[in-house]
Amino acid sequence: MSIATPTPEPSPDDITRGLAELERHLAAQPPTVAAPPPAPPASPVQAGGESKRVARLRAEVAEAHQLATLQDDDAPLLLDTAKVRKRRKAAHEAARLHELGQNPAMRAWQAARMRRLLVAAGMVALALALAWSTAGVQHFAADGAPAWSPSWVFAWLVEPFMSLALLVVVGARAYLATRGQPIESPTLVRIEWLFLGLTVGMNAWPYLPWSVPEGETFSLSRLVLHVLGPVVAVAVVTALPIILAAFTDLDHTRTQKADQGLTGLTYSANTHDPVRRTGAEPTALIERTRTLIAAGQLPATPSANKIQRALRCGMDDARAVRDALLAERLA
Incomplete structure (x- = not known):
């Protein structure tokens, strides 16, 4: 069994030499440069030097400016749609028919046609x-004769x-009345x-209270x-x-307006001015509107609302001025 030999402790000189060798080793190594931090990702830039977001916002702003300029123009509102043209055509046709x-x-033609219709009806x-009373008269005239006997048939x-015979008399009176020559004969x-009277009597007699079997x-x-x-x-x-005599007395040259003395309807404009509008005033309003347009107080093609607010006139006058100015621009 071996006995471990204890390691001698380093002396201060040994520690000094070790530190000196470590310094020489570090000094002989090349210096290490730290890597720079990563740069943030660059935003996509278009060929013109603007990003897509800037270009998109710029286009949106330009579109908004164009819409703001065009929305004050009432020219599209003056165009007739298919429904408006259909109504105008129907109104024009009704006016022509009335005229x-x-x-x-x-x-006179309408009266003659109606008279013929009434006479025919x-x-x-x-x-x-x-024809309805024929059965009643036959029952009275047969007087209980057997069916299909000569008395029953006749x-x-x-x-x-x-x-x-009655239709001959009535037809003659009706025809001559339509010609303006009514027959006033007591004999007829x-x-x-x-x-x-014979027809009524023969129809009613078998069914009167005293004739009931x-x-x-x-x-x-x-x-x-x-x-x-x-x-x-x-x-x-x-x-x-009586009806035909009334048709004969018609005067086709008289109209309802002449008979009743009707006048055209008047309209009071919805204006704030105390003075009522006259027929010549729209011309003065057009001149005032031109002056306001030249002064920059109204746009080149002002709407009826803007004209009404600027001139404080009636809405009908404002529409007339707007239409007149638009017609001048389109001419």
């Missing part, structure tokens, strides 16, 4: 009313020949009332239903000559 309707020849109503002819009037009860509705046709015929024969 044409005031022409005496057109008024009245004659159709009269024919249908007489009973169907009673109403038609009376109706044809009595003939009309005779035929109509035994075992049946009186029915007011049946009576009214059977006299309806003759009553309509009486109404048509009475009313048609």
Whole structure:
């Protein structure tokens, strides 16, 4: 078993020599240069020397200036859209039709057409009313005859020949009334009332209370239903000559405006000035607007609102001035 030999402690001279050798070693080594800190990343620059963000902001500002300049121009508002042109066309057509309707020849043509329509409708109503009463007259004229017997068949002819005779009288009076020559004959009037009275009587007689057969009860509705046709015929024969006489007395040269003395509507401008606008004042307003434009107080193409505020005039006058100035610029 070996015994470890203790290491002698260095002496002060040994420490001094060690430090001197370490200094010589460090002095012989080349100096170390510290690396510079990394530079921040450069922003992307366009070819013109501006970044994309600056260029984008510059374009946005330029666009805003252009929009601010153009939004005061009312020229787009003066253009007619498809809907406005459609309405203007319809209004123009309505005005032309109204003007044409005031022409005496057109008024006479309209009256003649309406008169023909009324006469045709009245004659159709009269024919249908007489045809309606044919069944009632046949029931009265047959007087209980067996079906398809000679009396029963000839009973169907009673109403038609009376109706044809009545239509001859009524048709003649109606036609001559349309020609301005109404027939005022008491004889024809009595003939009309005779035929109509016979028709009403023959339709109503079997259904009157004292004519109802035994075992049946009186029915007011049946009576009214059977006299309806003759009553309509009486109404048509009475009313048609009166209507045609009124058409004959029409004066097609008179208009509603002349009859009623109507005047055109007036309009008071919505202005703050105490003086009402006259017809010659828009010209003076145009001159004042030109002066304000030359002085720089109004833009070259001012809107109606700006003109109204600057001149303190009515909005209608402001629109007239705006349109006049725009027409001058476009001329």
